[in-house]
Amino acid sequence: MRQIVLDTETTxxxxxTGDRIIEIGCVELLSRKLTGNNKHFYLNPGRDSHEDALKVHGISNEFLRDKPKFAQVADELLDYLQGAEIIIHNAAFDIGFLNKELELIGRPPFRTYVGSVTDTLVMAKEMYPGKRNSLDALCDRLGVDNSGRTLHGALLDAELLADVYINLTRGQDALLIEVTTETAHGINVQVDLTRFTLPVLLASEQESEAHEDVLKQLDKASGGKTLWRLINSQEASQPVA
Incomplete structure (x- = not known):
């Protein structure tokens, strides 16, 4: 499925209570690779940004005065997003604003236009319980260069989030991998790895103990809320038939 990483900045x-979107940034992924087919809009919100918001995004009210209203870019934006999986960090915030903008111009809610929505904040909280999972924190943890992010910006943040998402989901790559090599004659040869029988290596007793120790640390960090502990507890309490 076509994926679009999306971010907004707001007043x-x-x-x-009347705050509006002032910037939308979208980055397209096909087969988990950046295509360069991105969208970026600055919008006139019809009101000034709060002082605290200005400190975050640095987009002045004067700069936005001659920019288009949301209604003027809505068709272009929705056509671009149509049917795609939308990837957002803290999706409830951005979708809440997009829904309000759509409501104000008499359009259906955001999710009616897209295939699905993936929230990377929810993913990160599941993968790193008890840790900071802001975009900056994830960039640091996953080795994504965010040195150019002195202020928040919708397109820059979408580009960073695309890298973060690819790193978060790297373990979800399909096992049916095709390796492409090039011969001396310049002919590409594809090797289907599904033909190979991979050996099954069982963990040693020492490795199993180390794994259990890591699980205990994760369980402690999450305050005993790790899913596998809850499932084990529920299974243990089930009566034996």
Missing amino acids: GLSAE
């Missing part, structure tokens, strides 16, 4: 924190 403040509450769409319900």
Whole structure:
């Protein structure tokens, strides 16, 4: 499926009390690779940004005065997003603002236009319980260079999030991998790895103990809320038929 990594900047924190979107950045992925087919809009929100928001994104009210309203770019944006999987960090925030913008111009909610929504904040919390999972924290943890991020910006943040997402989901790559090599005559040869029988290596007693120790540390960090402990506890309490 075509994937779009999306981010927004806004005048403040509450769409319900009148804050609006001022910037939308979108980055396209096909087969987990950047295509360069991106979208970027600055928008005139019809109101000034809160002082705290200005400190975050640095986009001045004056700069936005001659930019288009959301209604003027809505068709272009929705056509671009149509049917794609949308990847957002803290999706509830961005979708709440997008829904409000769509409501104001008499359009259906955001999710009716897209294939699905993936929230990388939810993914990160499941993978790193008890740790900071902001975009900056994930960039540091996963080795994504965010040295150019002195202020928040929708397109830059979407580009960083695309790298973060690829790193977060690297273990989900299909096992049916095709390795392409090039011969001396310049002919590409594809090798289907599914033909190979891979040996099964069982963990040693020492490795199993080390693994259990890591699980205990994760369980402690999450306050005993790790999923595998809950499942084991539920299974243990089930009556034997």
